[in-house]
Amino acid sequence: MTATTARVGDPGTPTVLARAAGAEWLRLRTVRTSWWCLLAATVTVVGIGVVMAFDAENVTATGELPPAPAAGEFGIMLGQFALLVLVLLAVTQEYASGAITPTLQWTPRRGVLLAARLGVPVAAATAAGVLLALVADIAAWFIADLPFSPGEVAGSLGRIAAVLAAGGVLAVGVGLLLRSTAGALATVFLLQLVLPFLLPAFGVEWMADLGELLPGTGAIWTLLGEPDMTALQAGALLVGWAAAALAAGGWSLLRRDAG
Amino acid sequence: MIEVRGLTKTYGAVRAVDDLTFDVRPGAVTGFLGPNGAGKSTTMRMVLGLDRPTSGSALVGGRPFPRLGEPLRAAGALLDAQAVHPGRSGRDHLRVAARTQGLPLRRVDEVIEQVGLGPAARRRVKGYSLGMRQRLGIAGALLGDPAVLLFDEPMNGLDLDGVRWVRRLVRDLAGEGRTVLLSSHLMSEMEQTADHLVIIGRGRLIADAPIAEVMRGGHARRRVRVRTPATDDLAGALLRRRLGVHPTDDGDLLVEGATAETVGDVALEVGAAVHGLAEEHSSLEQVYLDLTGDSVQYRVGDAPELVQR
Ligand SMILES: Nc1ncnc2c1ncn2[C@@H]1O[C@H](COP(=O)(O)OP(=O)(O)OP(=O)(O)O)[C@@H](O)[C@H]1O
Ligand SMILES: [Mg+2]
Numbered sequence: 001m002t003a004t005t006a007r008v009g010d011p012g013t014p015t016v017l018a019r020a021a022g023a024e025w026l027r028l029r030t031v032r033t034s035w036w037c038l039l040a041a042t043v044t045v046v047g048i049g050v051v052m053a054f055d056a057e058n059v060t061a062t063g064e065l066p067p068a069p070a071a072g073e074f075g076i077m078l079g080q081f082a083l084l085v086l087v088l089l090a091v092t093q094e095y096a097s098g099a100i101t102p103t104l105q106w107t108p109r110r111g112v113l114l115a116a117r118l119g120v121p122v123a124a125a126t127a128a129g130v131l132l133a134l135v136a137d138i139a140a141w142f143i144a145d146l147p148f149s150p151g152e153v154a155g156s157l158g159r160i161a162a163v164l165a166a167g168g169v170l171a172v173g174v175g176l177l178l179r180s181t182a183g184a185l186a187t188v189f190l191l192q193l194v195l196p197f198l199l200p201a202f203g204v205e206w207m208a209d210l211g212e213l214l215p216g217t218g219a220i221w222t223l224l225g226e227p228d229m230t231a232l233q234a235g236a237l238l239v240g241w242a243a244a245a246l247a248a249g250g251w252s253l254l255r256r257d258a259g
Numbered sequence: 260m261i262e263v264r265g266l267t268k269t270y271g272a273v274r275a276v277d278d279l280t281f282d283v284r285p286g287a288v289t290g291f292l293g294p295n296g297a298g299k300s301t302t303m304r305m306v307l308g309l310d311r312p313t314s315g316s317a318l319v320g321g322r323p324f325p326r327l328g329e330p331l332r333a334a335g336a337l338l339d340a341q342a343v344h345p346g347r348s349g350r351d352h353l354r355v356a357a358r359t360q361g362l363p364l365r366r367v368d369e370v371i372e373q374v375g376l377g378p379a380a381r382r383r384v385k386g387y388s389l390g391m392r393q394r395l396g397i398a399g400a401l402l403g404d405p406a407v408l409l410f411d412e413p414m415n416g417l418d419l420d421g422v423r424w425v426r427r428l429v430r431d432l433a434g435e436g437r438t439v440l441l442s443s444h445l446m447s448e449m450e451q452t453a454d455h456l457v458i459i460g461r462g463r464l465i466a467d468a469p470i471a472e473v474m475r476g477g478h479a480r481r482r483v484r485v486r487t488p489a490t491d492d493l494a495g496a497l498l499r500r501r502l503g504v505h506p507t508d509d510g511d512l513l514v515e516g517a518t519a520e521t522v523g524d525v526a527l528e529v530g531a532a533v534h535g536l537a538e539e540h541s542s543l544e545q546v547y548l549d550l551t552g553d554s555v556q557y558r559v560g561d562a563p564e565l566v567q568r
Contacts, residue, residue, distance in 0.1 A: 094344065098341060108324055
């Protein structure tokens with residue numbers, strides 16, 4: 001080993017970002033939690049999809065058979081949480097263990113780290129979810145003979161991708177902001193699942209109204225078509241919350257001390 | 260080369276680092292000394308862009324570290340050996356690092372070999388001893404073959420063999436012409452490792468000088484131990500002559516930079532009975548304690564003459 005004397009020119013931003021993204025992908029693959037989350041997502045999405053397919057006559061009020069994509073949509077409604085946990089842990093585990101210190105030594109350009117940390121885990125979780133939903137749809141088609149039209153399935157998978165991408169960005173943003181696994185997990189669960197279902201259940205008008213402002217309500221509408229709202233409203237909820245969480249989390253990573 | 264200029268960090272009302280300016284030069288081990296809470300870790304974190312300075316700046320190899328695209332080729336650092344994801348293997352930890360810098364996998368195995376992590380590298384970090392974690396952290400610092408190295412208390416928690424190994428490693432790294440900054444709160448550790456000392460206390464620079472000079476400073480500043488029942492009278496008289504006076508735990512006074520004659524004469528003038536009088540030469544350890552100690556009650560501005568380049 002000899003001491004480096006002359007500095008060759010630094011690589012450009014695209015190269016640095018590509019390397020950071022590659023490292024992020026390696027990070028995801030080299031911890032067991034990721035694989036446990038993926039297993040949980042598989043069991044939930046495909047499991048629920050198959051169960052729903054067996055019970056298909058009772059899914060709609062009219063007794064009419066639902067189309068096959070309903071299997072994936074029901075599955076993702078619950079299974080998304082395993083995938084959101086995967087994304088969230090990719091962020092918060094580093095603060096819990098202190099590993100954010102070496103991470104920022106290797107990628108000190110924080111905008112680059114933000115892009116990689118947002119892009120890679122969210123894309124991975126979204127791709128995994130879409131794939132699992134497709135498996136559930138096909139299983140429902142084979143097992144229960146639910147109507148399967150490629151066009152409908154493609155549309156359904158697109159909506160699932162939108163829900164998972166928005167939820168993933170929300171999870172990354174909240175994780176970067178709160179830096180604590182427990183706090184971020186509780187926040188994402190409340191916003192995405194618990195409150196959207198709980199608030200309308202009280203039968204109090206203002207609570208129901210409040211519930212309709214949460215990101216989870218937009219996700220539920222996108223997946224299941226309930227409650228009554230327009231695609232524009234649901235889309236605004238998904239995009240608005242994701243953008244707000246990203247702004248807050250981005251500020252936290254870019255402006256605050258490492259951790 | 261590390262250049263620190265007016266670096267300051269405040270946490271609320273606490274000035275953890277207070278207007279620090281110093282250079283760390285290549286080809287030498289620079290000891291970064293200060294008692295617990297002096298601001299050593301905070302300074303190193305600011306140099307690496309982990310914490311934002313309240314004011315001031317730091318350059319690594321002439322550039323701000325946080326802007327570098329391949330930072331590990333410029334500077335490697337071990338700040339906290341525990342700060343590793345426990346669920347990843349040591350080798351995977353280094354693979355991630357190598358990926359961020361575009362370094363080949365071969366380099367990962369080289370540094371694993373170099374630090375003697377061996378087969379343990381394939382086990383999860385969760386099961387590592389502190390010594391193994393230190394070695395992993397040092398492997399990470401060496402990965403990019405950097406010109407600058409920062410180690411924050413790398414000998415903490417190591418056994419004697421480990422300490423010797425780190426000492427030889429940093430000496431070798433400096434011998435290869437690299438810049439090495441090594442923090443510690445123990446002067447004794449530095450006597451055998453460092454060429455140059457940067458000493459801080461409560462966030463401020465106390466001394467920045469070659470170790471030999473600090474040591475000579477200690478010997479030149481002869482001091483006298485005097486025992487007297489009239490402690491306050493004698494201390495007051497000595498202070499009026501601008502001599503540094505420290506009370507000891509057993510009731511004696513230590514008088515800095517004075518000879519036995521001077522102290523004896525002053526005692527006679529104020530009529531203080533002298534029950535014991537002896538000249539002492541302070542050790543490096545003692546000089547350091549004097550420079551940084553909180554226990555100093557009576558004090559005449561003595562440290563600044565050590566700040567020289
Ligand atoms: N995140 C923080 N928030 C508030 N105060 C802090 C923070 N980090 C450090 N400090 C304070 O700043 C001062 C300097 O701390 P620092 O860890 O830099 O000291 P040090 O010289 O490394 O000490 P040690 O030898 O114990 O490692 C201390 O008073 C510490 O309490
Ligand atoms: Mg420290």
